[in-house]
Amino acid sequence: xxxxMTGTRKMITGAVLLASLHFVILLAGFVAPNDxxxxxxxxxxxxxxxLHFVDARGHVHxxxxxxxxxxxAGSFNEYDESRDREYPIHFLVAGTQYRIxxxxxxxxxxxxxxxxxxxxxxxxxxxxxxxxxRILFGGQISVAAGILATLISLxxxxxxxxxxxxxxxxxxxxxxxxxxxxxxxxxxYLLFAVRSFLPLHMSPTxxxxxxITVIGTIGWARPARLVRGIVLGxxxxxxxxxxxxxxxxxxxxxxxHILPLSYGALLTQAALxxxxxxxAEVTLSFFGLGVSEPNxxxxxxxxxxxxxxxxxxxxxxxxxxxxxxxxxxxxxxxxNAFHERLQSVSI
Amino acid sequence: MRYLQRRLVHGMxxxxxxxxxxxxLSDLAPGSFFDEMKLNPQISSDTIAALQSxxxxxxxxxxxxxxxxxxxxxxxxxxxFAYNSSVRSLLLLRSRNTIFLTALATVxxxxxxxxxxxxxxxxxxxWLDRICMGGTSLLLxxxxxxxxxAFLYLVIRTHALPVGGMESTGFEQMDSCAKLWDLGSHLVxxxxxxxxxxxxxLMRHVRASMVETLNSRFIQSARAHGIGRTRLLFRHALxxxxxxxxxxxxxxxxxxxxxSLLVEAILGWPGLGPLLLESSMSRDLYVVVGIxxxxxxxxxxxxxxxxxxxxxADPRMRVT
Numbered sequence: 001x002x003x004x005m006t007g008t009r010k011m012i013t014g015a016v017l018l019a020s021l022h023f024v025i026l027l028a029g030f031v032a033p034n035d036x037x038x039x040x041x042x043x044x045x046x047x048x049x050x051l052h053f054v055d056a057r058g059h060v061h062x063x064x065x066x067x068x069x070x071x072x073a074g075s076f077n078e079y080d081e082s083r084d085r086e087y088p089i090h091f092l093v094a095g096t097q098y099r100i101x102x103x104x105x106x107x108x109x110x111x112x113x114x115x116x117x118x119x120x121x122x123x124x125x126x127x128x129x130x131x132x133x134r135i136l137f138g139g140q141i142s143v144a145a146g147i148l149a150t151l152i153s154l155x156x157x158x159x160x161x162x163x164x165x166x167x168x169x170x171x172x173x174x175x176x177x178x179x180x181x182x183x184x185x186x187x188x189y190l191l192f193a194v195r196s197f198l199p200l201h202m203s204p205t206x207x208x209x210x211x212i213t214v215i216g217t218i219g220w221a222r223p224a225r226l227v228r229g230i231v232l233g234x235x236x237x238x239x240x241x242x243x244x245x246x247x248x249x250x251x252x253x254x255x256x257h258i259l260p261l262s263y264g265a266l267l268t269q270a271a272l273x274x275x276x277x278x279x280a281e282v283t284l285s286f287f288g289l290g291v292s293e294p295n296x297x298x299x300x301x302x303x304x305x306x307x308x309x310x311x312x313x314x315x316x317x318x319x320x321x322x323x324x325x326x327x328x329x330x331x332x333x334x335x336n337a338f339h340e341r342l343q344s345v346s347i
Numbered sequence: 348m349r350y351l352q353r354r355l356v357h358g359m360x361x362x363x364x365x366x367x368x369x370x371x372l373s374d375l376a377p378g379s380f381f382d383e384m385k386l387n388p389q390i391s392s393d394t395i396a397a398l399q400s401x402x403x404x405x406x407x408x409x410x411x412x413x414x415x416x417x418x419x420x421x422x423x424x425x426x427x428f429a430y431n432s433s434v435r436s437l438l439l440l441r442s443r444n445t446i447f448l449t450a451l452a453t454v455x456x457x458x459x460x461x462x463x464x465x466x467x468x469x470x471x472x473x474w475l476d477r478i479c480m481g482g483t484s485l486l487l488x489x490x491x492x493x494x495x496x497a498f499l500y501l502v503i504r505t506h507a508l509p510v511g512g513m514e515s516t517g518f519e520q521m522d523s524c525a526k527l528w529d530l531g532s533h534l535v536x537x538x539x540x541x542x543x544x545x546x547x548x549l550m551r552h553v554r555a556s557m558v559e560t561l562n563s564r565f566i567q568s569a570r571a572h573g574i575g576r577t578r579l580l581f582r583h584a585l586x587x588x589x590x591x592x593x594x595x596x597x598x599x600x601x602x603x604x605x606x607s608l609l610v611e612a613i614l615g616w617p618g619l620g621p622l623l624l625e626s627s628m629s630r631d632l633y634v635v636v637g638i639x640x641x642x643x644x645x646x647x648x649x650x651x652x653x654x655x656x657x658x659x660a661d662p663r664m665r666v667t
Contacts, residue, residue: 181364184650188605189623189642193635194372196627279490283609286492287624305496306613308510312503321493328488336484 011337018330025139029098032133033112033119037294038096040118040128043069045077045314048123056083063088068117077313087117123316126304135320138296142285143327145212145297146278150270152216153277157223158266162254164224165231175224182221190218191280195289204295211290215280223269230262264342271335275328282324298324354654358647365643367412369636374408415633424640425633429626434637437622442641444513445611445618449603451534452541457596460546461585464553469580471558479554483547491606495540495613508532511615537610544606545599552595553588560588589660597653601646 024031040046049066065088067081093112100106113119121132164175182190194214202210231254234240240257248257278298284290285299293300301320305311406414418425424434467479502508513533514526521529560566561584569583611620619638626634658664 181361181368184361184601184643184646185365185639186601186604186608186642186646188608189639192608192623192627193369193639196630196635275488279492282490283492287612289627302492302496308499308503311496311500318496318500321496324490325488325493328490329485332484332488 010333011341014330014334014337018327018334021327021330022143025136025143027100028133028136028140029100029106030108031110032098032130032136033095033109033121034130034133035096035098036129036134036137036296038129040124042071043079043124043128044126045310046079046120046124046128047314048316049118049120050081051089052086055086061086061088065089066113066117066119069120087113089113089119122319123314125301125317126310131301131316131319134296134301135298135323138298138301138320139323139327141208141291141295141297142278142281142299142324145208145215145281146274146276149212149216149219149277149280150273152212153219153273154223154266154270156217156220157225158227158259158262160220160224161227162231162259165228166235166250166254166258172228176228179221179224182218183225187218187280188283191215191284192289194218195284204291207291211281211284215277219273219277223266223273226265226269227259227262230265231258234258234261264338268335268338268342271331271338275331278324278327351651351654351658354651358651361647362640362643366415366636366640369639370408370412370415373632373636415636424637427626427631427634429629429631429634434633437634438619438637438641441617441619441622442645444616445604445607445620446645448534448537448611448616448618449541449600449607452538452545452607453596453599453603455538455542456545456549459542460549460553461592464550465557465580465585467550468554468557468561469576476554479550483550486543486547489544491540491544491609492613494544495536495610498536498540499613502536508535510536513617537607537614537616540610541603541606545603548602549595549599553592556588556591557584560584563587586660590657593653593657593660596656597650600649604642604645 046069049069051064051066052061053064054060055065065086067083067086069079070082072078072080089111090113091111093109094107095109095112097105097107111119118130120130122135123131125131125134160175160179164172191214195211198210198214234257240253243253243257281290281297282299282302285297286303288300288303290299291297298320301317305317310317415425418433422435424438426432427434427437430437463479467476470476499510502510509529509532514529557580565587566579566584569579574583607618608620608623610616611618612624615621619641622634623638625631626638
């Protein structure tokens with residue numbers, strides 16, 4: 001009983017964590033104070049803005065404020081806070097235009113400061129672009145790629161699994177040999193090989209849809225085997241036979257009697273696949289084979305760490321990695337909770 | 348033995364399948380290695396056409412495939428446009444480095460995973476078990492990409508180890524002892540990353556398999572006979588729990604190879620990974636095909652090795 005309770009609690013914690021992360025990423029334009037592509041060439045690698053409550057004269061402010069970063073005299077990439085003016089942080093301010101979830105145009109941002117100061121919650125990159133905003137917008141691409149590719153994989157897998165489980169014989173034999181082929185291949189090698197045979201220079205949307213198709217298609221084998229196993233198990237159950245005896249078509253049998261059995265397993269599979277596919281997208285973008293600049297993705301944001309001086313000097317460039325780890329952790333803990341729940345139900 | 352034979356045949360079919368798949372894909376792909384040359388005004392279109400016909404790129408797909416198969420039978424695996432040499436000579440050296448790295452990482456990962464997993468299974472729910480389970484679920488969500496940068500950060504900050512590549516400059520002039528030391532210090536980051544990345548999955552499987560075994564009757568009776576805990580765990584339970592783990596060893600080769608591609612490319616380790624990236628970018632067709640074939644071959648060999656180990660470890664396997 002008690003273990004069941006903790007399992008439920010774990011599931012709820014994971015679900016809440018994931019839901020809020022996705023919500024923030026979906027509303028990236030609203031949460032992000034700056035435009036992800038706007039460059040501030042005079043402010044490369046600015047450290048994160050510091051929140052202050054006490055100003056230079058010793059007055060305490062209830063509303064937190066920041067100072068502007070000014071280049072340190074006579075040195076490169078070093079900054080001082082210029083304390084001559086405070087910039088209080090305001091909530092729900094008008095700023096640069098963006099589109100909510102890529103559709104509805106809007107100008108309201110969750111927080112911001114007055115011009116000419118800018119709030120850099122996680123500093124800036126080599127072009128002076130706001131890292132925090134870029135992580136949020138990059139998350140839109142990376143996480144959407146993960147989820148859509150998972151949907152493709154599950155769709156393909158379910159289709160193949162149903163057909164090969166229901167009709168069996170040589171169809172089953174051929175499909176499962178193919179599945180084995182896709183299962184044993186080291187997936188990154190396959191991914192790169194497939195990507196290498198596709199054109200390198202395309203529009204960002206084209207690249208994005210191509211990426212998710214490639215990633216999703218390569219991963220069809222595991223869900224296919226899962227569904228096939230369930231179909232095989234259910235096919236000879238008495239209730240299915242009875243339904244067939246009453247003249248139910250294959251499609252009806254699948255939809256109403258067999259596939260509902262696989263939902264739990266598919267959901268667990270999805271929670272396992274999403275972080276894996278996010279990672280696949282991140283890896284491809286990391287090597288410059290994904291969505292191109294100026295559109296950020298967690299992979300292309302991390303690519304700059306390959307320069308050792310950046311790696312050592314600017315800790316905020318690690319932030320996309322932290323986002324990646326947190327999202328994977330959320331998905332994996334949900335998958336874990338689903339798995340435990342399924343096992344306890346079946347026993 | 349019949350089983351092994353069947354596995355070998357399966358492996359061969361798999362290799363042929365992968366090669367056909369690669370060629371089909373390459374035919375669908377627009378562009379070729381010589382596209383960049385076409386942009387160069389100093390190279391006439393006749394030269395490019397001559398080059399293309401020399402490499403047989405103007406032939407239809409089946410002809411190209413059979414030419415490639417012939418070249419495989421000669422042991423050449425096609426020709427690299429960029430390196431101007433046979434793919435085999437490229438693959439041999441690079442594969443050696445990749446195998447060396449992944450094998451070492453595998454050994455370390457298992458050396459850590461087995462004792463920890465067994466020990467954690469011996470006292471489920473106690474503090475060691477809790478730490479192990481918590482640690483593995485954290486490690487599971489840390490991909491190689493993140494791990495390798497974390498290690499790099501530490502190493503560059505402390506100047507403890509050389510970074511990048513496989514050997515320092517002036518490697519040829521060193522005596523053998525210094526050579527070994529140099530190679531070893533270059534190995535630390537990639538091996539640590541790969542081992543740590545594959546550790547959590549291994550440990551979970553070891554623990555799960557052990558917990559199942561420890562619940563069986565013969566362990567209860569052994570315990571009742573008063574056999575000590577360490578001896579019980581490692582001498583009696585571990586061999587009984589080993590079979591799924593040995594199969595896992597074969598399956599984990601693929602994941603390890605995938606991880607090593609990333610680590611190699613980031614650290615400049617002269618293995619298959621950087622070569623694949625390079626040839627992907629320049630559309631060096633036969634090198635890409637060759638590398639995919641090589642990685643498939645490693646997978647098959649890994650599974651075969653696991654089967655052999657299974658035969659050695661479990662007398663029941665020898666009867667059938």
